[in-house]
Amino acid sequence: MTRQFITLDQVSKSYTRGGEKLQVLDQLDLTIPEGDFVALMGPSGSGKTTILNLVGGLDSCDSGTVSVAGAEVSAMSRRELPAWRSRHVGFVFQSYNLLPVLTAHENVMLPLQLTPLSAAERRKQADFALSVVDLSDRASHRPSQLSGGQEQRVAIARAIASDPDVIIADEPTGDLDRQSADDVLEILSRLNAELGKTILMVTHDLIAAKKARRILELDKGLLVEDPQQEA
Amino acid sequence: MHFPLRLALRHLMARKTRNGLTIVAISIAAFLLCFLIAIVQGLEASVQSASTTRLVTQSAVSLFVDLPTSYQHKIDAVEGVHLTTKFRWFGAYYQARKNFFAQFAVDQDRFLDMYTSDIEIVEGPGGVTGPEARIAVQKAFESDRRAAIIGTGLRDNERFGFQIGDQVPLIPMIYPRTDGSAWEFVIVGCYRPLKARIPDTTMYFRADYLNEAIVSGEAFGDHGAGVYYVNTEEGVPVEQIAEEIDELFVNGPQRTQTITEAAFASFFVSAIGNLPLFLGTIGGAVLFSIFFSVVNTMMITGRQRLQEAGILQALGFRPLVSTNLLVFEGLVISLIGGGGGILIAYLSEGVLAQLLGQSIQNYQITPDLVLMAIGTSSVLGIVAGLAAGLPFLRSNPTEALRSSG
Numbered sequence: 001m002t003r004q005f006i007t008l009d010q011v012s013k014s015y016t017r018g019g020e021k022l023q024v025l026d027q028l029d030l031t032i033p034e035g036d037f038v039a040l041m042g043p044s045g046s047g048k049t050t051i052l053n054l055v056g057g058l059d060s061c062d063s064g065t066v067s068v069a070g071a072e073v074s075a076m077s078r079r080e081l082p083a084w085r086s087r088h089v090g091f092v093f094q095s096y097n098l099l100p101v102l103t104a105h106e107n108v109m110l111p112l113q114l115t116p117l118s119a120a121e122r123r124k125q126a127d128f129a130l131s132v133v134d135l136s137d138r139a140s141h142r143p144s145q146l147s148g149g150q151e152q153r154v155a156i157a158r159a160i161a162s163d164p165d166v167i168i169a170d171e172p173t174g175d176l177d178r179q180s181a182d183d184v185l186e187i188l189s190r191l192n193a194e195l196g197k198t199i200l201m202v203t204h205d206l207i208a209a210k211k212a213r214r215i216l217e218l219d220k221g222l223l224v225e226d227p228q229q230e231a
Numbered sequence: 232m233h234f235p236l237r238l239a240l241r242h243l244m245a246r247k248t249r250n251g252l253t254i255v256a257i258s259i260a261a262f263l264l265c266f267l268i269a270i271v272q273g274l275e276a277s278v279q280s281a282s283t284t285r286l287v288t289q290s291a292v293s294l295f296v297d298l299p300t301s302y303q304h305k306i307d308a309v310e311g312v313h314l315t316t317k318f319r320w321f322g323a324y325y326q327a328r329k330n331f332f333a334q335f336a337v338d339q340d341r342f343l344d345m346y347t348s349d350i351e352i353v354e355g356p357g358g359v360t361g362p363e364a365r366i367a368v369q370k371a372f373e374s375d376r377r378a379a380i381i382g383t384g385l386r387d388n389e390r391f392g393f394q395i396g397d398q399v400p401l402i403p404m405i406y407p408r409t410d411g412s413a414w415e416f417v418i419v420g421c422y423r424p425l426k427a428r429i430p431d432t433t434m435y436f437r438a439d440y441l442n443e444a445i446v447s448g449e450a451f452g453d454h455g456a457g458v459y460y461v462n463t464e465e466g467v468p469v470e471q472i473a474e475e476i477d478e479l480f481v482n483g484p485q486r487t488q489t490i491t492e493a494a495f496a497s498f499f500v501s502a503i504g505n506l507p508l509f510l511g512t513i514g515g516a517v518l519f520s521i522f523f524s525v526v527n528t529m530m531i532t533g534r535q536r537l538q539e540a541g542i543l544q545a546l547g548f549r550p551l552v553s554t555n556l557l558v559f560e561g562l563v564i565s566l567i568g569g570g571g572g573i574l575i576a577y578l579s580e581g582v583l584a585q586l587l588g589q590s591i592q593n594y595q596i597t598p599d600l601v602l603m604a605i606g607t608s609s610v611l612g613i614v615a616g617l618a619a620g621l622p623f624l625r626s627n628p629t630e631a632l633r634s635s636g
Contacts (some may be wrong), residue, residue: 058632059629072398079549082544082550086543086546086547089545091545091546091633099238100245101238101242106237106238106241109237113233114233114546114548162547193486
C-alpha cells in the first residue's frame, strides 16, 4: 500500500472580508496517497483553492497541520517555504501565469535556477520537460505567440521541470476549449501514470474531474468523497 | 540568493519606450547636475585661486569710477608694496557685438613681472616659444604702442583665431575714437593661464596707448588708471598696507578702497547675486521633479509586477528576488541615464566653456563631478527600485497571484 503523501489534519482556515469573518475550512481532514490523482470539486467559495494554497505552502492555516511528503508545511516559516516549494511542488494555474517577457524555454528554465544543476543540465532538463508536453518546436516562442492550450502545456512543463513530488493544478482547463482541455488532461494523466506524480487538481469541469483517479467534493467546508470514484 | 538575471535583462528590453524616456529624464538630470555644479565650482575656483598677497585698489565710490594715474607713484612708495599696475577695463568688440571679449589696459612691463606665476607666455613674436617668448614679448611691447597679448582661448577659438602678428581692429564701446575708426592692436604674444581665475579669453595691452590717445584727442574718455593691482612684499601684513594706501587718498580727489585680490574676486561673484544658491535652487527643483517622476514610473512598474512576484514565489523564489529585480532595473536604467548625462556634459564641455568663458572661468567636468553624478544616479535608481519593490516583501503570494498584473 502506498503511504499517505498529503495529509491535512484538523485544518481550519478563515478569511476576513469586509469586516466579517468567513470560515472557509473547519477542522478538515484529508489524506492523499503518493501517486494519486485527485480532483477537487465544489461550488465557488467552498475552499478548493484554499486547500491547494495550503498544500503548496502559499498560504497558512489558522489551526491544524498540513504535511506533504513527510514535511510539516504548516510549521515552516516564510523563509523556509520558498525553498521547500521549489523542490517539492509544481503549480499549474488557470490563467497559465507564464512570464510574458520570457520565451517558453526560458519560462521552463526559471524554476531550475533554484536547483544545483549546471546551466547545461538546466537546458537539457527544460528541453525534456517541453518534449513531455510536445512543445519542443515552440521553445523559442513568447507566451503571446502561443495558443491558450500551448501556454498551459508550457506551464505544465515549467511545473514538472524541477521534478517535484506534487503537482497542484488550479482549474488548469478553465480557460481552454474542449480539445485543448483534453490535451492538457491527457498530459496530467500521463504524468500521474507514467512518472508517478501526485496530482491535486481543482476543477469545475466534471469531464476533467473524471480524468482523475479520485474525485473529492467540497461543500461549505465539508468534504464529500464522490461515490462514483474510480479506484 | 538566486537572481534571475535573464528575466531582469528581458524586463529592461521589454518596455523600450518607458525605459527609454526614463533614461532620457535621468540623462537630463545628470547633465544638469554636472553643468550647475561645474559652474559653481568654476566660480569658487576663481575665488580660491586669487592671491591673498595681492591687493586691488579701486575707487571707494564705485568700481566703475577710474582712479587717477597720479596715484600710482604714491602707492608704489608705500612700504611693503613691491609692484603696481594699472588695470583698466576697455570694453570693445571684434567685428560684431556677439564677438565681445575682455580687454584690459595695463602697465605692460609691471604686469608681466607681477603675473609671472599667474600666466605663462607660450608664444612670442615670430613663433618664439619657451622661456625666450616672455623676453620677446617684452621687447615687442616696448617697440609698438599697439602691442597686445591674448589668451590661448582667443587664439584657438575659430570665431577669433587671432595669431601672432595679426592686426586686430576692435570697435570701442567706452572709448570711441574721434574719427569713428576702430582701435587697432597688434598681437605680439599668447599666454596660458596658470591660475583658475585667469581667463584664457582676455587681451592685455599698453595702458599708455589708451591714455595718450585720450590726451591727444584721438579718442573720447577720461585719462585714468581704472584700478590698481598691487603686489606686496613677502611676509608683510596686507591689511596694514591696504589701510595705508587708503589713508593716502582719504582727502581725495578720489577716495580709495583697497582689498585683497581674493576679496575682489568674491565681490565679482557676489555682484551677480548669490549664484550658487540660485543655481542650486533651480537645479535642486529640477532634480527633485525628475527624481520623483522616475520613482513614480518605477512604482507603476512595481504595481504591474505584483502578479509576477506571486508567480516567482510560487516557483520557489523568495519575495526579496522580486524586490531585487526592480532595484537592479532601477539601477541599470539610472546608470545608463546618468552615463548619458555625463557623456553629454563631457561632449559639451568645450562649447560651454567657451560660451561661459567670459563670465565663468574654469568650467570643467572634473572626475569628482563624474563620480558625484554616477553616485547620484545610483542612489536614484536604488531608491526608486526600493520604493517600487519593497511592498513585495510584505505581499501574500496568493493575493499577488490574483492581481491583474
